[in-house]
Amino acid sequence: MTTAMPDAASLDQAAARMYKTRPLTPADRRAFDAIAADYQRTAPAAPASRKLLTKTVDELVEEALGGINPHGTRPPIDVRLPGRLAAVLPDWAHRGRRRDCTHPPSTQLYVAAAILREWGWQAKPHKLRNKRGQRCICGALVTTVALGVGTMSGAETAAWHVLGVLRDQGWTRLIGDWNRQCGSPEKAIDVTLTAYHRAVSAGQ
Incomplete structure (x- = not known):
């Protein structure tokens, strides 16, 4: 038939x-989780002790590769x-x-x-x-x-x-x-x- x-x-x-009705896409979810993770980090008490990088090396690599066109x-x-x-x-x-x-x-x-x-x-x-x-x-x-x-x-x-x-x-x-x-x-x-x-x- x-x-x-x-x-x-x-x-x-x-x-x-x-x-x-559709839930967030995986990409949307990853972006949301990254934002949530940033808010959950506890800032150092003294401004001088703040770190320049707020993400791990693995997170930075994943973020960089995520911007590459898979094609x-x-x-x-x-x-x-x-x-x-x-x-x-x-x-x-x-x-x-x-x-x-x-x-x-x-x-x-x-x-x-x-x-x-x-x-x-x-x-x-x-x-x-x-x-x-x-x-x-x-x-x-x-x-x-x-x-x-x-x-x-x-x-x-x-x-x-x-x-x-x-x-x-x-x-x-x-x-x-x-x-x-x-x-x-x-x-x-x-x-x-x-x-x-x-x-x-x-x-x-």
């Missing part, structure tokens, strides 16, 4: 639910999208492509940005594609799954990161609502890539 591909609206709603200077995946003609095909037509479920949400965000850049972006939300094959942000994320990159669960986490970026910018509604009013493909791509870096930092 073939499972129907979820649509962009379902993905958007799932991201909103996750944002309300180095290269992208997480060599994105080779089918030609423009393939952009207008329904997503089920791409399912014959080899699937790799090991790709994390960060890779799906990177590929979604490539889809928006190469196949085009559309302002109308929650529509997988228009007649020209252009997609909204959520539509691009759903298409990554159809192209064999990651899973739908991963795409929901990817959308959660997009929503997190928008929340940081003060946006309180859904991704689709922002997509409708953002006004340019460059802004949509920029938000998607910012979410990609956010996911990488969270180890996802």
Whole structure:
């Protein structure tokens, strides 16, 4: 039995639910624990006896390595999208492509940005594609799954990161609502890539 591909609206709603209920990511938790540890340290009585370093060598090394892109200077995946003609095909037509479920949400965000850049972006939300094959942000994320990159669960986490970026910018509604009013493909791509870096930092 073939499972129907979820649509962009379902993905958007799932991201909103996750944002309300999801616990802190490991990266968030590590940052919080580091702050809490600093507050728990007892300061020396005399200012002259204060130490220059407030962290151990191991903590400093871990912090330094945590800022290194795990992919180095290269992208997480060599994105080779089918030609423009393939952009207008329904997503089920791409399912014959080899699937790799090991790709994390960060890779799906990177590929979604490539889809928006190469196949085009559309302002109308929650529509997988228009007649020209252009997609909204959520539509691009759903298409990554159809192209064999990651899973739908991963795409929901990817959308959660997009929503997190928008929340940081003060946006309180859904991704689709922002997509409708953002006004340019460059802004949509920029938000998607910012979410990609956010996911990488969270180890996802």
